[in-house]
Amino acid sequence: MSLTTKFLKLVVALGVLALAIQYLKYWMANKKYVFTKEDVALLAKQYAGLDHEQAFSKVVVELRKRYPGHILPDEDLQWVFVNAGGWMGSMCLLHASLSEYVLLFGTAVDTGGHSGRYWAEISDTIISGTFRQWKEGTTKSELYYPGDTIVHAVGEATSVQWTAGTWMVEYGRGFIPSTLGFALADTVFSTQDFVTLFYTVQVYLKGMLLEANTFLTEAGVF
Numbered sequence: 001m002s003l004t005t006k007f008l009k010l011v012v013a014l015g016v017l018a019l020a021i022q023y024l025k026y027w028m029a030n031k032k033y034v035f036t037k038e039d040v041a042l043l044a045k046q047y048a049g050l051d052h053e054q055a056f057s058k059v060v061v062e063l064r065k066r067y068p069g070h071i072l073p074d075e076d077l078q079w080v081f082v083n084a085g086g087w088m089g090s091m092c093l094l095h096a097s098l099s100e101y102v103l104l105f106g107t108a109v110d111t112g113g114h115s116g117r118y119w120a121e122i123s124d125t126i127i128s129g130t131f132r133q134w135k136e137g138t139t140k141s142e143l144y145y146p147g148d149t150i151v152h153a154v155g156e157a158t159s160v161q162w163t164a165g166t167w168m169v170e171y172g173r174g175f176i177p178s179t180l181g182f183a184l185a186d187t188v189f190s191t192q193d194f195v196t197l198f199y200t201v202q203v204y205l206k207g208m209l210l211e212a213n214t215f216l217t218e219a220g221v222f
Contacts, residue, residue, distance in 0.1 A: 033100055033173060034067060034095070034097075035100055035102060035171060037121070037123040040169060041125045041149040041169075043059060043062055043169075044059060044125035044127065044169035045125055045147050046058075047127060048125070048126065048127055048147035049127075049128070049146045050127070050128075051128075052165075055127045055128075055167075056092075056104050056127070056167070056169075059169055060077075067095075069214035070210070071094050072093065072094055072206060072210060076206050076210075077092055077093075077094070078199060078203055079091070080200055082183060083186035083190065083191050083196075084185065084187075085114030085116055086113030087112050087162070088109070089105055089162070090106060090107065091103045091105045091170075092104040093207055096176065096203075096211070097207070097208060097211045098175070098176055098208075099174065099175065100171070101176055102170070102172075103170050104170070105124070105167070106127075106166050106167030106168060107164065107165075107166055107167075108164060111162055112132075112159070112160055112161030112162065113160065114159065114160070115152060115158040116157070116182035117156065117157040118154065118155075118178060118179045119155070119174050119175045119179075120173060120174025120178065121151065121153055122171070122172045123150065123152070123171050123172075124149065124152075124168040124170045125147075125168055126147065126148050126149075126167075127146060127167045128146055128165055128166065128167050130143055130163045131143075131144045131160070131161070131166055131168070132162075133158050133159070133160055133161075134158055134159035141159070141161075180204075183200070184197060187200070
């Protein structure tokens with residue numbers, strides 16, 4: 001294969017990639033979303049300061065009332081470890097699609113590390129404990145308490161730290177598959193905890209299937 005042919009193939013591949021990115025940006029800017037970060041934050045804030053298990057139960061019940069067909073049933077709710085960016089936490093996924101997710105997140109031990117840099121906006125509302133964030137380009141960190149909401153913007157990177165017993169409600173919006181590389185990298189290449197990897201992929205697929213079923217039902221297919 002000549003150098004010219006290789007170069008032309010590279011140009012075509014880059015062009016296709018650029019078009020795909022532009023389409024995704026257009027799709028995400030114009031699609032209809034199920035949730036808003038303001039609604040999720042306001043709901044979670046009502047229960048800030050309560051015992052986190054009690055608060056989470058109330059949040060799940062309320063979300064099911066407001067968004068029927070979009071929250072996983074109790075039998076599919078599962079706490080799964082998350083190892084990413086050097087920190088370790090646990091999540092319970094409530095909703096997942098290509099463009100949104102809602103989950104419960106926290107840690108029972110002190111932990112911290114890199115936030116990750118995503119093609120998605122992520123907001124967390126603290127139920128209990130404290131969360132410290134050190135933003136890129138600054139020399140001071142900020143400390144957040146129950147009731148506070150922290151927004152991690154698209155493309156942003158920070159240092160993050162949770163004290164033991166910090167639990168929060170998290171909402172993400174963007175191209176959600178783009179976040180999985182960071183979320184699963186430590187599990188694949190460091191801890192090699194493939195049971196956790198299986199649980200993570202399994203619950204995300206359950207969320208996707210629930211959304212597909214709800215969409216088809218609302219469209220009158222079922």
